[in-house]
Amino acid sequence: MWMLILTELMIFLSLIGSYFYVRAGEASWPPPGIEAPPLGRIVVFTFVLLGSSVPMWWAERAARAGRMGGVQAGLALAWAMGAVFFANQVVEFRHLGFGPRDTVYGSLFYAITGLHGAHLVVGLVMNGVAQVKAALGKFDGGRHLTVDVVSLYWHFVDAVWILVFSTVYLSPHLLR
Amino acid sequence: MTTTLEPAGQAEPAEEQVEVVWHDAPGLVGFLTSVDHKRIGMRYISTAFVFFFLAGVQALVMRVQLAGPNESVLSPRTYNELFTMHGTSMIFLFNTPVLAGFGNYLLPLQLGTRDMAFPRLNAFSYWVFALAGTFMYLGEFIGRAPDAGWFAYVPLSARAFSPGVNLDFWGLGVIFVGVSTTVGAVNFIVTIFKMRAPGMSLSRMPVFSWSILVMAFMVLFAVPALTVGTALLEADRLFGTAFYDPSRGGDVLLYQHLFWFWGHPEVYILLVPAMGMISMIVPTFARARLAGYVWVVTSLVGIGFVSFGLWVHHMFATGIPPQALGFFSAASMTISIPSGTLIFAWIATLWRGSVRWSTPLLFCLGFASIFVMGGITGVMVAALPFDLQAHDTYFVVAHFHYVLVGGVVFPIFAGLYFWLPKMTGRLLSEGLGTWSFWTMFTGFHLGFFPQHILGLMGMPRRVYTYDAGLGWDTLNLLSTIGGFLFGLGTLLTVVNIVRSRKRGAPAGPNPWEADSLEWSVPSPAPHYNFLTVPVVDGRHPLWSVPAGGASGALQRATPLTAGLEAEPEPEIMEVPEETYVPFLTAVGLAIVVVGLLVEQAVVGVVGLVVALAALGVWLWRTDGDLQ
Numbered sequence: 001m002w003m004l005i006l007t008e009l010m011i012f013l014s015l016i017g018s019y020f021y022v023r024a025g026e027a028s029w030p031p032p033g034i035e036a037p038p039l040g041r042i043v044v045f046t047f048v049l050l051g052s053s054v055p056m057w058w059a060e061r062a063a064r065a066g067r068m069g070g071v072q073a074g075l076a077l078a079w080a081m082g083a084v085f086f087a088n089q090v091v092e093f094r095h096l097g098f099g100p101r102d103t104v105y106g107s108l109f110y111a112i113t114g115l116h117g118a119h120l121v122v123g124l125v126m127n128g129v130a131q132v133k134a135a136l137g138k139f140d141g142g143r144h145l146t147v148d149v150v151s152l153y154w155h156f157v158d159a160v161w162i163l164v165f166s167t168v169y170l171s172p173h174l175l176r
Numbered sequence: 177m178t179t180t181l182e183p184a185g186q187a188e189p190a191e192e193q194v195e196v197v198w199h200d201a202p203g204l205v206g207f208l209t210s211v212d213h214k215r216i217g218m219r220y221i222s223t224a225f226v227f228f229f230l231a232g233v234q235a236l237v238m239r240v241q242l243a244g245p246n247e248s249v250l251s252p253r254t255y256n257e258l259f260t261m262h263g264t265s266m267i268f269l270f271n272t273p274v275l276a277g278f279g280n281y282l283l284p285l286q287l288g289t290r291d292m293a294f295p296r297l298n299a300f301s302y303w304v305f306a307l308a309g310t311f312m313y314l315g316e317f318i319g320r321a322p323d324a325g326w327f328a329y330v331p332l333s334a335r336a337f338s339p340g341v342n343l344d345f346w347g348l349g350v351i352f353v354g355v356s357t358t359v360g361a362v363n364f365i366v367t368i369f370k371m372r373a374p375g376m377s378l379s380r381m382p383v384f385s386w387s388i389l390v391m392a393f394m395v396l397f398a399v400p401a402l403t404v405g406t407a408l409l410e411a412d413r414l415f416g417t418a419f420y421d422p423s424r425g426g427d428v429l430l431y432q433h434l435f436w437f438w439g440h441p442e443v444y445i446l447l448v449p450a451m452g453m454i455s456m457i458v459p460t461f462a463r464a465r466l467a468g469y470v471w472v473v474t475s476l477v478g479i480g481f482v483s484f485g486l487w488v489h490h491m492f493a494t495g496i497p498p499q500a501l502g503f504f505s506a507a508s509m510t511i512s513i514p515s516g517t518l519i520f521a522w523i524a525t526l527w528r529g530s531v532r533w534s535t536p537l538l539f540c541l542g543f544a545s546i547f548v549m550g551g552i553t554g555v556m557v558a559a560l561p562f563d564l565q566a567h568d569t570y571f572v573v574a575h576f577h578y579v580l581v582g583g584v585v586f587p588i589f590a591g592l593y594f595w596l597p598k599m600t601g602r603l604l605s606e607g608l609g610t611w612s613f614w615t616m617f618t619g620f621h622l623g624f625f626p627q628h629i630l631g632l633m634g635m636p637r638r639v640y641t642y643d644a645g646l647g648w649d650t651l652n653l654l655s656t657i658g659g660f661l662f663g664l665g666t667l668l669t670v671v672n673i674v675r676s677r678k679r680g681a682p683a684g685p686n687p688w689e690a691d692s693l694e695w696s697v698p699s700p701a702p703h704y705n706f707l708t709v710p711v712v713d714g715r716h717p718l719w720s721v722p723a724g725g726a727s728g729a730l731q732r733a734t735p736l737t738a739g740l741e742a743e744p745e746p747e748i749m750e751v752p753e754e755t756y757v758p759f760l761t762a763v764g765l766a767i768v769v770v771g772l773l774v775e776q777a778v779v780g781v782v783g784l785v786v787a788l789a790a791l792g793v794w795l796w797r798t799d800g801d802l803q
Binding site for chain 2: 004006026
């Protein structure tokens with residue numbers, strides 16, 4: 001799993017590198033006529049997403065201690081927080097004043113956030129499988145590999161959001 | 177499954193009992209479901225060789241067209257398709273997977289374990305490769321082969337200039353085959369870190385296994401850039417995004433950066449395992465220990481690092497700032513230091529030993545001489561002023577064929593002659609092998625040496641014909657003759673292999689008196705590899721005392737070890753039974769790719785459902801395996 005995360009991280013870095021590479025060649029960024037994405041709402045939801053690592057961490061600890069109730073509650077809460085974040089992204093995309101086909105700025109914005117969204121969906125599916133397994137009593141104090149793997153991946157998706165957020169949301173405001 | 181290791185030195189289990197536990201279905205069912213790393217490895221090798229011969233035929237047809245001035249065997253369009261598919265096949269569908277095949281077959285045997293860390297993932301990786309290769313060739317069969325060169329630069333490869341579906345076969349196929357390479361790399365790394373035989377510390381690991389480790393890490397860092405580069409290209413082509421469209425602020429050079437950030441390390445992703453093979457074969461036939469084991473391993477790792485600082489040297493002619501060019505030019509020359517170290521280590525090994533001549537060694541020496549010449553022209557094109565002259569001429573074509581054919585294909589043939597007896601249990605004929613080598617060696621130089629001169633005379637690459645009276649005629653004709661001679665040489669090896677299946681002498685466990693663990697088991701290796709897992713006490717296990725050790729053979733399981741010193745862990749790993757799941761997951765992905773190609777969302781969704789369902793079953797069954 002660590003190896004997979006390493007190579008996934010390289011995908012994100014390649015895209016983020018592309019973002020700054022293209023940006024370096026542009027006179028104004030975002031291009032004229034496009035507003036940088038507003039920060040207010042996304043900051044709140046960023047805390048929701050990053051916060052979801054906490055219940056995930058509970059679930060992991062509960063699994064190690066063999067408390068199956070804690071595992072289920074932690075996974076479910078993390079799932080809900082991830083889903084709320086995802087829903088907000090979908091809603092927000094409708095309100096942005098640019099699409100992926102207008103300019104390279106839009107293409108990059110949607111490629112990076114979209115890739116993160118796809119990872120989040122994979123995380124939600126994996127989390128779901130783990131919840132079903134937990135409900136059917138497939139784990140105990142010694143058998144909880146699925147929880148560990150899901151949790152590791154979940155933390156990765158959260159952590160990489162910090163990079164994505166800094167790039168596509170913060171950087172147009174900070175670096176002018 | 178938590179089971180404690182039995183103490184070392186227990187009695188060996190009976191072979192018949194073990195055979196029952198490690199059954200592997202025969203026939204078509206076995207073909208689709210096997211998770212045995214040896215079957216998968218051999219399948220990788222044979223599938224890759226199919227693509228090798230397809231690429232060879234394409235090359236020869238091109239050489240016929242170029243044999244004389246103003247020939248009209250091929251239309252310009254067909255010529256473009258042929259050189260695109262030739263390059264694509266050789267890089268993506270032959271060199272990379274054939275080395276993965278050797279890695280798959282040999283790694284568990286060299287490490288003294290019974291399978292890869294993720295056997296089903298291994299099967300999946302093979303199926304993705306086979307389906308991706310088939311997918312890329314679909315275009316050829318329906319007369320719409322990709323035609324923008326094997327690196328498909330934008331804007332030529334953009335929708336506006338390549339309107340047909342041709343390029344989509346290439347772009348989607350490259351992304352698809354990248355999945356296989358990445359998954360394979362993860363598997364190699366985990367296998368090396370978790371499954372070495374007890375006592376095989378990293379400093380005792382065979383050099384070939386080391387080279388696979390370096391290669392796998394390079395893949396993890398490099399392939400994502402290719403995936404992103406081609407995914408953005410396909411997004412532009414299929415969904416109308418603007419990544420490479422300057423009229424909407426996009427940047428065509430971005431594609432070249434992303435492509436070569438993978439593309440240059442890729443050369444070393446191929447070279448490093450090839451050099452690993454050489455480092456196993458040379459000491460065996462020199463009958464001496466490899467000179468400077470630590471230096472050799474350090475050089476391989478060094479090549480891995482430096483290769484990431486070179487990519488811009490493919491782009492010297494694109495108008496990049498001179499400071500950057502200076503840096504990349506210097507870095508490009510630096511790589512000759514670790515490469516040179518390796519060459520001297522092999523020479524020193526031969527010098528110290530008492531050499532026994534045989535076909536694998538011949539191919540090693542052929543490799544070394546050709547590769548050194550490719551290295552010298554490499555230093556030449558790394559020098560900026562020279563590169564600006566030679567760029568996009570036949571000089572570059574000659575250079576990279578010296579590096580890739582000399583540096584990778586020759587070692588692969590050496591590896592075939594060396595390890596095939598282990599895989600089939602039959603020795604190849606030395607006589608035919610020697611003939612094959614000299615035909616290939618002569619044909620190679622006759623084919624490619626004149627191309628250096630042609631390049632210096634100004635012949636550009638990728639032209640489908642040329643005028644008479646430029647002084648290029650004789651050299652081109654020689655090159656064509658050489659190409660056919662080389663092809664004949666490879667066919668001699670095929671004849672040799674086919675002949676050996678019936679008439680080859682039995683190989684026995686260790687025909688070459690080599691030192692690594694794969695030679696301690698019968699040839700062909702049994703499904704379970706090792707009846708008792710060996711305990712390793714040095715770099716040359718078979719040249720010191722053979723040792724018996726921990727088992728697990730009767731539980732279809734293999735021990736796990738941890739840390740640099742490979743200390744046994746209290747738990748063992750169960751090796752999964754045969755399963756259709758990896759095949760079905762790969763088929764699902766293939767359907768997704770076809771859906772993107774024909775731009776039908778329904779097909780894509782069907783593929784996604786198949787893949788996810790298969791993946792669900794896979795995850796569901798996982799907890800029992802690795803605990």
